[in-house]
Structures are given as structure tokens and as C-alpha cells.
Amino acid sequence: MLRRLWLLIFYVPLCTWILIASAWAQAEARLTWLDNRFRVDPEIEQITFVVTREQPSQSVVLVAPDGRKYYADRHANTMSWYTDKGMDIISITHPMAGPWQALGKVSINNGIRFISNIQLQAEPLPAQLYQTEVLKFSAQLTQNKQPLLLRDFLDRVQLKVVFYPLTSILSNELNELNESNEPAPIEVGQFADDGQEYDEVAGDGIFTVALNVNVEPGKYRVEIASTNGVFKRAVEQTVLVYPAPITTSFVQSHQPLTSHSVNIEAKADQTISGSLAAYLVVKQPQQKPRIIQRSSHHQQSHLVLTWPNDAQIGKAWWRGWAYVTDSLTQRELVFRLSQQNYTQVAAVAVDFSASLAQQQAKQQLIIQNEQQQRLLWVVITNIVIVISVLVVLLMWRRKRAVQSDLIVPK
Known part of the structure; x- marks a missing residue:
């Protein structure tokens, strides 16, 4: 009896798991390998196709339900197309409902995988940031509100943080920038999921960046988006950057x-x-x-x-x-x-003897100048005295001559 009970406990769940896995594999095979066709339901707002190709090969051609063909270098504005060695990642916003087809050397092993309703979720930044501040900032991709853990997709995701200036400088009157003098956006960081620096666990689907707010004080629109077109979703927020405290x-x-x-x-x-x-x-x-x-x-x-x-x-x-x-x-x-x-550099050695000799030479020069000035004044004074005596004698002689002329002879 106990043996049968153990068989029921282990055998029934095992069989159930095998049946579910088999059904899933068959469903995936029908979606992936049946002429590389797949159907998009009307309620899907966004879908991403991860297409693995045989090597060597070119990017696949994507055929919409209405027969339109899209290429890696020629596609609709609602699409983003990322091409890597042996892989195409195609994201479509509001895709047309119905059967789609990928034409090309699609790998029979991995084929086409689907990711629907991808959302980019990011922690809100503080509304007030400071210039040169560094802070940990995380973002995560989700599929149908569940963490997205598809490594082939995540390994090719490149997320960046860009600051778009909205005002010049912080002041009492913020002058809004118009399109004519709008400055260029400033990239301040790129996310990583590699377990390095601020990222806690590699490959957990949580992207982290050491956000370096190395921008001028002002008002900014912060955007988190993909740098390589893997997907088109973006998150935006407005922040104020103040001078560092x-x-x-x-x-x-x-x-x-x-x-x-x-x-x-x-x-x-x-x-x-x-x-x-x-x-x-x-x-x-x-x-x-x-x-x-x-x-x-x-x-x-x-x-x-x-x-x-x-x-x-x-x-x-x-x-x-x-x-x-x-x-x-x-x-x-x-x-x-x-x-x-x-x-x-080497410490500057101060030569006090040379400085003292220079100071003594200056003092000696000052003394010589003073002596020359005194001598000059003595000469000038003597000259003035001599001239004064001569003038007095001359005036005295003239006076006597005048007096002698006034005497009448008897």
C-alpha cells in the first residue's frame, strides 16, 4: 500500500509535467517551424520577435498579414530592428493582427521566439538632484508584468540615460529654451546587467547604472531608452539639478x-x-x-x-x-x-648669504646716493654764496661810483 502511495506521489506529477512540456513543445513548433509563420492576436499592443538565423545568412524579411514586406534597413516607423551576428530582434508597436512570416535562413533549433507587451520599468529619480552627484539607478524589462529573463534578448539590450535641457540656469525667473537655441542632449550613463560596480547580480534582468549628474544646474527632461534599437519603449521624467552643496x-x-x-x-x-x-x-x-x-x-x-x-x-x-x-x-x-x-618638484633652497649680500649692496648704494646728494647741495650752496657775495660787491661798487659822481669840486 505504501509503495503504491509513493508511486502516485512521484509518478503522477512526472507524467503531468511531461505532457505539459510536450504540449508546449508542439505549440512552439507549430508557431516557429510551420513555414516560419506565427499569428499575432488583436489584443497585443507590442511584440518583439527574436529570430535566430543559420550562419552565414542575411537578415530575414518580415511579411505582414497584408503582404507588405519589411527589411532591416527599410521598415515602418512603428518598428525597431536590431541585427546582430546570427540574430534579428524586431519590435513592433501596435502590430497588425493575423499571420506574419519571417523569410530567411531561420535556425531550426531556436527558430523564432516571441516577447509580447514589453514594458520598461525604472525607479523614479529624486525630483531634486545636485551637480556632480552620483547615485544608483535601476531599470527592468518586464513581459506581461513579469520579469523578462530571455538572455539572448537581454544580452543585446543597451539602455542609456539622457538629459535634455529645458532651461538655461536655475534662477528666480527660468527662461524656457526654444527650438532655435535648444542645446544638445547629454548622455550621463549606460545601464549594465553584468554584476559589476553598482549592479548586484549578473543576468537577473535588472539593469543598473552609476548615474553621474555631471551637467550644469537647470531643468531637464530625463529619458531612459534603448541605444541600439532593440525596442522602442522609453521612460521620461522631469528633474531639477541644483549646484553641488x-x-x-x-x-x-x-x-x-x-x-x-x-x-x-x-x-x-x-x-x-x-x-x-x-x-x-x-x-x-x-x-x-x-x-x-x-x-x-x-x-x-x-x-x-x-x-x-x-x-x-x-x-x-x-x-x-x-x-x-x-x-x-x-x-x-x-x-x-x-x-x-x-x-x-624639489624644494626651493633659499640662499640667505646671497640675499644678505644683495641687501647690503642695496644699503651701500643708498648711502652713496645720500652722500652724492649732500655733496651736490654743498656745491650748490657754495655757488649760491659766491654769487650772492659777487652781487653784493657789484652793487656796493656801483653805489660808490654814483656817490663819487655827485661830489662838486671846490
Whole structure:
């Protein structure tokens, strides 16, 4: 009795699974291999065909129910067509209902696979971003509201984030841009599903990007879309980018006993006091990179990170990250401190003896000038005295001559 019960427990589900798999395979075979024809139902709003081709071969020709033919380089505006080695990915918005056909060397192994009602879902960005801010941003493709996990499709998806400027700069009066002076869109990042950097798990269908908001302050329309035409869906959002709430300055030392320093100041009216922290990687000549990290104390809004000037001559650099909390939204902000290069040169040796000799020479020259001026004044004074005496004598002689002429002889 117990043996029969175990047979019922294991055998019945196994048979059921085999029947379902067989039915699915037959249905897929009818859809995929019956003259490469497939039917699109009227309720489908968007469909994607993943066509695997034999090698070598050209892209397939897609025939619509009304007989129209579409090609990789000639197709309707409602289509996006991506061609890769041995594969065509064709997405159609509002496809015509009825039988479609793919003409070409379609692989008998994989054939044609269908993905209907693809949706691009993305986390909403904060409405207020900051210049040079870096934040983790994720998006996911779904099929009929379920995660899309078809690797042949996902491996060829390229998603990008583009900022379209809507205003010039943030001010009390935002001047809307018209079409004549509209600036070019700015690509700020590309998503990846490779398990690297900010992406948590490779191949899980969740695409992640380290969004680097390296744009001028202003109002932007943010668009997430495919860069290679795998599908036409896009997600849009409007955000405001404000100036960064931190300022960074670097003071390079030119003396061995004085350290290099990076000063980071957080704006007290935009950030929470005591929330500032920083992480630096410093590379000096003939040394391995070193890590310097500090955090501010309670009620502090600034940091000073220092490292010694080791007197080694050559090229050096530093880069890092700064972390602070937004006081308005309580959001944790991350800012990338771009790499800054500098050159360490030999310390300037001050020759005090030469400086003293130069100073003494200047003083001697001043004394000589003063002596020459005094001598000049003595000469001038003597000349004035001599001239004055001569003038007095001349006047006296003239006066006597006049008096002698006035005497009458007896």
C-alpha cells in the first residue's frame, strides 16, 4: 500500500509535467517551424520577435498579414530592428493582427521566439538632484508584468540615460529654451546587467547604472531608452539639478615639512551638520596608492584631509568621494571627486648669504646716493654764496661810483 502511495506521489506529477512540456513543445513548433509563420492576436499592443538565423545568412524579411514586406534597413516607423551576428530582434508597436512570416535562413533549433507587451520599468529619480552627484539607478524589462529573463534578448539590450535641457540656469525667473537655441542632449550613463560596480547580480534582468549628474544646474527632461534599437519603449521624467552643496579645494605643498591638503566644505543651509565624510586615494611618486578617510564631528560642516609631502620628485594625483546628508529630503548624497594631477618638484633652497649680500649692496648704494646728494647741495650752496657775495660787491661798487659822481669840486 505504501509503495503504491509513493508511486502516485512521484509518478503522477512526472507524467503531468511531461505532457505539459510536450504540449508546449508542439505549440512552439507549430508557431516557429510551420513555414516560419506565427499569428499575432488583436489584443497585443507590442511584440518583439527574436529570430535566430543559420550562419552565414542575411537578415530575414518580415511579411505582414497584408503582404507588405519589411527589411532591416527599410521598415515602418512603428518598428525597431536590431541585427546582430546570427540574430534579428524586431519590435513592433501596435502590430497588425493575423499571420506574419519571417523569410530567411531561420535556425531550426531556436527558430523564432516571441516577447509580447514589453514594458520598461525604472525607479523614479529624486525630483531634486545636485551637480556632480552620483547615485544608483535601476531599470527592468518586464513581459506581461513579469520579469523578462530571455538572455539572448537581454544580452543585446543597451539602455542609456539622457538629459535634455529645458532651461538655461536655475534662477528666480527660468527662461524656457526654444527650438532655435535648444542645446544638445547629454548622455550621463549606460545601464549594465553584468554584476559589476553598482549592479548586484549578473543576468537577473535588472539593469543598473552609476548615474553621474555631471551637467550644469537647470531643468531637464530625463529619458531612459534603448541605444541600439532593440525596442522602442522609453521612460521620461522631469528633474531639477541644483549646484553641488559642497566645495572642494586643493592646497599643494612646496616644502617638505608642510603637508598637502584637500579642504571640503558643506553648505550649512543644505546639509546636516556632522554628516560630512570623505574618502581619498592618493598616489605619490615611487609609492603605492594610499587611502585617506575622515568624517566630520558633531556640528561640523568641513573636513581637511592631509598627507605628507615626501619630497619625491615626479607626477602625483588624488581622487575620491564625498558623502553628506541632504537636510531637506534626508537623502544620502554621494559626490565623485574627480582625479586631480599635480607635480612634486624639489624644494626651493633659499640662499640667505646671497640675499644678505644683495641687501647690503642695496644699503651701500643708498648711502652713496645720500652722500652724492649732500655733496651736490654743498656745491650748490657754495655757488649760491659766491654769487650772492659777487652781487653784493657789484652793487656796493656801483653805489660808490654814483656817490663819487655827485661830489662838486671846490
